Amino acid sequence: MSDVPLTGPLQRLIDEFKKLPGIGSRSAERIAFHLLKADKTEALALAESVRDIKEKIRPCSRCFNLADGELCAICADPRREQSQIVVVEQPKDVINLEGTGLITGVYHVLMGHIAPLEGIQPDDLTIAALIQRCRSGDIREVVLATNPTMEGDTTALHISSLLKNLDVKVTRLARGLAPGSQIEYANRSMLEEALRGRREL
Ligand SMILES: [Zn+2]
Numbered sequence: 001m002s003d004v005p006l007t008g009p010l011q012r013l014i015d016e017f018k019k020l021p022g023i024g025s026r027s028a029e030r031i032a033f034h035l036l037k038a039d040k041t042e043a044l045a046l047a048e049s050v051r052d053i054k055e056k057i058r059p060c061s062r063c064f065n066l067a068d069g070e071l072c073a074i075c076a077d078p079r080r081e082q083s084q085i086v087v088v089e090q091p092k093d094v095i096n097l098e099g100t101g102l103i104t105g106v107y108h109v110l111m112g113h114i115a116p117l118e119g120i121q122p123d124d125l126t127i128a129a130l131i132q133r134c135r136s137g138d139i140r141e142v143v144l145a146t147n148p149t150m151e152g153d154t155t156a157l158h159i160s161s162l163l164k165n166l167d168v169k170v171t172r173l174a175r176g177l178a179p180g181s182q183i184e185y186a187n188r189s190m191l192e193e194a195l196r197g198r199r200e201l
Contacts, residue, residue, distance in 0.1 A: 010036065062133070064109040064126050066091045074098075074106055081105045083140040087130065087159065089113050089147060093183040097145065100191045105141070108133065113151040114158055122158055130159065134168050141169045143198060147182045148173070160201040171198040 006014070010032055017028035035043045059065070060072035063085075067073070074080055074094070084105025088094055094107050110125045134142065142163060146152035160170045174197030183191070 059109075059111075063107050064091075064111055064129070065094050065107055083138055084143065085130070085133065085139060085141070086143045086145050087156075088145050088183065089152065089155070090184070093145065096183055096186065097191060097195075100188055100195060102192060102195050105143070110146070110155065113146060113149075113155040115151045115154075125155070127159060127162070131162050134163060134166050139166075139168050141171060143195075144170065144172045144201065145183065145195075147184075149182070156201070170201045172201050173198050 013032045013035070014025075014028045017023050017031050018025060020028075023031070035046065056068045057066050058068075060067040060075055061070050062075045063072060065072040065074060067075075069076075081104045084103075085108050086097060086103055086105055087108045087110060088097065089110050089112060091109055094109065097103055097107075108126065108130045110127065110130070112120055112125055114120060114122055114125065130142075133139065142159075144156040144159060146155045156172055160172075163170050173194040186194075
């Protein structure tokens with residue numbers, strides 16, 4: 001849009017915004033000019049919060065969900081049933097499943113899925129830590145809530161085979177979710193249906 005050279009810092013901010021998902025040149029310029037006009041406190045609050053997510057957020061030491069301390073807010077909540085573990089691929093899935101209000105248990109975030117073609121093997125995920133949790137804790141049910149994609153199914157099957165010899169009920173979300181879809185984008189009613197209809201593997 002602008003062929004006119006902008007002053008260095010402003011151009012740099014625009015270039016940074018352009019790297020963000022869903023932000024084109026026009027939006028990048030609009031946001032940058034908005035911040036330039038905005039009150040200093042408001043603009044710096046944005047800068048601070050970007051710094052905070054990089055410096056303060058780390059994986060929960062138990063479930064690998066996003067945390068700003070040793071444990072995430074869910075693991076640290078004494079009202080959650082520690083005996084039910086819902087296994088998901090990524091932290092965004094936790095947020096979406098929490099939106100249903102149906103999960104009373106806790107989570108385990110795999111940090112991806114098994115995809116041999118992309119070079120992602122079971123050891124690249126947090127599967128060993130999950131098995132360890134199931135061995136050491138008093139776990140009643142493991143709900144495999146990986147995506148209904150080929151990779152998600154492969155991952156679920158792999159985990160269920162590892163849990164076979166443990167005294168743990170292993171369930172998989174029902175097919176309320178369309179094959180190939182992602183939990184990240186599923187709406188609340190689809191997730192509710194998938195959770196209510198989960199079946200033992
Ligand atoms: Zn946690």
